[in-house]
Amino acid sequence: MKEEHAGQVNFFSEISEYQISAREFFSTVLLDYLAKNFGWEKVLISYFDTQGKFLSWTSWQGILMDCAEHPYRAFFANDVVRHIIYQEAVRDQLTYFNVEPRLYKSTDIITQRDYEHSAYVRFTEENFQMHYSTTLAFGMNGYIQVAFFKNREQGDFTEEEIGQLNEIYVYLANSYKNFKKFEQAKIVQNIQNEIIASGEKAYLVTDDFMHIMSYSQTALKCLKDILGAAIAEQISSTTPCSWLPFLLGGEEELASTERVQTKIIKNYIFKIYTYDQTYSNGIIDRYHWITISKKEEEKLPAYSLESLPLTATEQRVAELMYHGLTYKAIADKMVVSYHTVKKHVQNIYTKCGVNSRFELYKLLDNREN
Incomplete structure (x- = not known):
């Protein structure tokens, strides 16, 4: 029992550090932590988009992105466990902020009479040589699921193991929530910087x-x-x-x-x-x-790009801005860096006597063509 408690303490400590430095939370690093601290070596992380479309999976066997030959493609329509996870997540509006355990034991979802001959068991046996599973659902609409497996000889999940997985869920959910908060704060800051730069x-x-x-x-x-x-x-x-x-x-x-x-x-x-x-x-x-x-109701004088004191490159940037492209899209289209576009925009604002994209839009909006 002491050894198990030590594993939990180590896991919590490692996850707390991991959530700060990780670029992606649910990864092979997480699988290593689960194996080292709890002995769960057969774990599969599956990724979906928020509409339920399969994207990829990561397991002890490696990472496999969705492709024409992916084994999950043929099974997806019959994956009753995943379908129930998704339906309940949408119903409950599951988000990053959920920390209440959401566990799905395969033998609770598929009746005992049908289990041994089910498509679910055939799939797990053929691809992972496993027989039983308990899946944890995280994120927007349950778009990340972490499945723990046991083989036939090990038997189904016990009440004690389910209790442990409940605790693991709480550890992961709280850490993932903190990871997303930290990540979103950085993203919001980047966006605010672009907004400020635009005036x-x-x-x-x-x-x-x-x-x-x-x-x-x-x-x-x-x-x-x-x-x-x-x-x-x-x-x-x-x-x-x-x-x-x-x-x-x-x-x-x-x-x-x-x-x-x-x-x-x-x-x-x-x-x-x-x-x-x-x-x-x-x-x-x-x-x-x-x-x-x-x-504003009043009309501004009409200008053409050619009549403004802009270089040919600045005229091109201004035209793309007028048509609604973001800085990143302009950079991609002109094959220049994002920061080069920002410098061009600053020059355009100065030369045209405007302070924002909207003011530039108004300046050009009354052109004859």
Whole structure:
């Protein structure tokens, strides 16, 4: 018992350090910690997107991304354990912040009468030489699942083992929550730096699940004008905001990460940008930042790019900005660095006498063509 307790203490200590330095939380390093401290050597981490599509898996056998030959492709439709995990996660709106254990024992999901001859057992036997499993579900819509396996000779999971996996879940869930908070803080800071560089004053930063990660007081003032004073009470980084879909629109509108979406609501212009955080396992965490500007009725004099005191390169950058491309998209299209684009933008703002992308947009919006 003392040895088991020592393993738990070591695991908690290692995970606490790991969550600070890790680039990706659920990885082969985590599998090593589970094996070393608890003796769980047969563990599979599977990754899905938030809509339930399979992306890849990592096991004691190595990492295997989704591909035409991936063994899980033919089995996915029959994976009753995964389907139940996903359905319940969507129902319960599972997020990074959940720390209540979510364990799925295969013999609780598939009846004893059907278990031995089920497609699930055939799949685990053929691919892992294992017979029983208990799966832990984490993240947005249960898009990460960690399955612990035992073979036929070892027998099914005991109550004591399930109790241990419950404790492991709590360790992992709390550490993952802290990891995501730290990671999101860095992402929000990067986005805010880009917003500040663009000269915008009113902005929101959101994730793809309608949580507001950051906002300016100027943006809050605009939102109060549109939606009323009570809007301030509905802004949260942990609870979805019911009015955000009204601004962000449907998935089809936000499919492109390059082009900026523009909406006009009650005399305010909203520009919606997209930022994707990608991982080697195929997962993409999507964020948005929204800038807000007051729509002005008066018309500005029409300018052509040629009439402005810009170099040919700056004219090209200004044109791409006018058409709604982000700095990153402009850099990719022109085959230059992100920082080079930022320098061009600063020069454009100075030469044109504007302070933001929106002011530049207004300057060019009245051109004859």
